[in-house]
Amino acid sequence: xxxxxxxxxxxxxxxxxxxxxxxxxxxxxxxxxxxxxxxxxxxxxxxxxxxxxxxxxxxxxxxxxxxxxxxxxxxxxxxxxxxxxxxxxxxxxxxxxxxxxxxxxxxxxxxxxxxxxxxxxxxxxxxxxxxxxxxxxxxxxxxxxxxxxxxxxxxxxxxxxxxxxxxxxxxxxxxxxxxxxxxxxxxxxxxxxxxxxxxxxxxxxxxxxxxxxxxxxxxxxxxxxxxxxxxxxxxxxxxxxxxxxxxxxxxxxxxxxxxxxxxxxxxxxxxxxxxxxxxxxxxxxxxxxxxxxxx
Numbered sequence: 001x002x003x004x005x006x007x008x009x010x011x012x013x014x015x016x017x018x019x020x021x022x023x024x025x026x027x028x029x030x031x032x033x034x035x036x037x038x039x040x041x042x043x044x045x046x047x048x049x050x051x052x053x054x055x056x057x058x059x060x061x062x063x064x065x066x067x068x069x070x071x072x073x074x075x076x077x078x079x080x081x082x083x084x085x086x087x088x089x090x091x092x093x094x095x096x097x098x099x100x101x102x103x104x105x106x107x108x109x110x111x112x113x114x115x116x117x118x119x120x121x122x123x124x125x126x127x128x129x130x131x132x133x134x135x136x137x138x139x140x141x142x143x144x145x146x147x148x149x150x151x152x153x154x155x156x157x158x159x160x161x162x163x164x165x166x167x168x169x170x171x172x173x174x175x176x177x178x179x180x181x182x183x184x185x186x187x188x189x190x191x192x193x194x195x196x197x198x199x200x201x202x203x204x205x206x207x208x209x210x211x212x213x214x215x216x217x218x219x220x221x222x223x224x225x226x227x228x229x230x231x232x233x234x235x236x237x238x239x240x241x242x243x244x245x246x247x248x249x250x251x252x253x254x255x256x257x258x259x260x261x262x263x264x265x266x267x268x269x270x271x272x273x274x275x276x277x278x279x280x281x282x283x284x285x286x287x288x289x290x291x292x293x294x295x
Contacts, residue, residue: 007167010057011159017056018048018147018157020066038087040150044078047131047160050143057170058199070231071102071109075134075146081114088112097184120179135162139188140195141178141204142169169201174259176204185214190226193244193262194236202259203248212252215245 039046052069059067076084084101085092091103100113115121120137121129135144145166148157161167169175175196182188189211196203203211218226223238244262251260 003168003171006171007164010167010170011161013060014053014057014145014147014159015157017060017067018053018149019151021048021056022149024066039076039079042078044076045131046074046076046149047134047146048149049073049075049134049146050138053145053147053166054142054170061170071111074110074112074149075115075118075131076112077115077131079114081117084112084114119183120181123181131158131160132162134160135166136179138178139180139182140169140192140207141165141174141176142195142199142201144178173199173201174204175199175201175207177206177210180206180210185210186218186222186226187230189215189218189245190223190241191230193241193248194227197236197244197262197264200264202261204259208248208252208260211245212249216249218245 050073052071052073055069056067059065079087081099088101088103091105092101093104094102096102096111096113098113098119099117100111103110103112115129115131115134116126118129118134118137121133124133124136126133131146131148134146138144143166145159145161147159151157165178175192192203192207192211220238220242223241224234227234227236244264247263248260
């Protein structure tokens with residue numbers, strides 16, 4: 001099956017997963033429900049973005065169950081920051097480094113920000129941005145996608161994925177750099193390595209060179225403090241992260257061809273590398289059939 005057909009199947013699957021996710025969120029949003037209603041009432045458009053979509057899709061493909069993102073990234077087009085600050089009020093736990101808000105509601109964490117304050121859009125000086133600009137702003141290919149929170153009049157949610165590298169990353173199982181400019185290289189290195197290990201994917205050549213360039217200079221203390229700031233905990237000890245950085249750097253220095261795998265044991269709970277294409281096909285085809293012939 002050609003990649004283009006697989007991409008279309010994945011898009012259909014993502015649309016279904018977002019639909020299910022919204023159904024799950026609806027009775028759980030509690031305090032945030034009136035805010036969501038206000039956004040709809042004012043005809044402000046909004047999308048789920050980045051890691052939220054990766055979590056939803058990979059949970060279904062790998063584990064066969066609905067995803068539970070660590071946090072939910074929402075980008076809104078329309079209201080200025082001051083209006084959002086007034087709307088979200090006491091739900092705001094802190095303001096983010098990129099000009100948005102981190103919200104806490106019940107058991108859910110949200111990062112919400114206005115479209116025009118997205119770091120990459122600000123850097124590119126895009127005067128009138130729209131959601132199609134978002135895929136160009138992410139550091140990693142596997143986060144370069146957004147999808148409408150609310151379906152259109154035809155019942156479908158529009159997907160914004162640029163050249164579809166988000167879906168191709170999942171098909172190829174390769175995490176790579178999308179936009180190399182980023183104000184936090186230490187975070188990019190640490191987060192990329194942890195993500196690659198959790199997904200059991202390979203590291204692409206651009207990301208490998210980025211890790212080899214910035215990784216060796218990160219101190220042991222910083223390897224863990226970056227995790228505290230981003231995850232609220234240390235997910236991977238600094239000694240292991242240092243081993244991964246050395247391994248990737250050695251592969252780059254040795255002019256290794258192809259993508260690079262981290263020196264970690266394979267996860268028996270996940271689909272083995274040689275079985276992945278077949279399981280992948282079965283999953284997306286099964287969901288395609290459900291979409292065509294719903295029960």
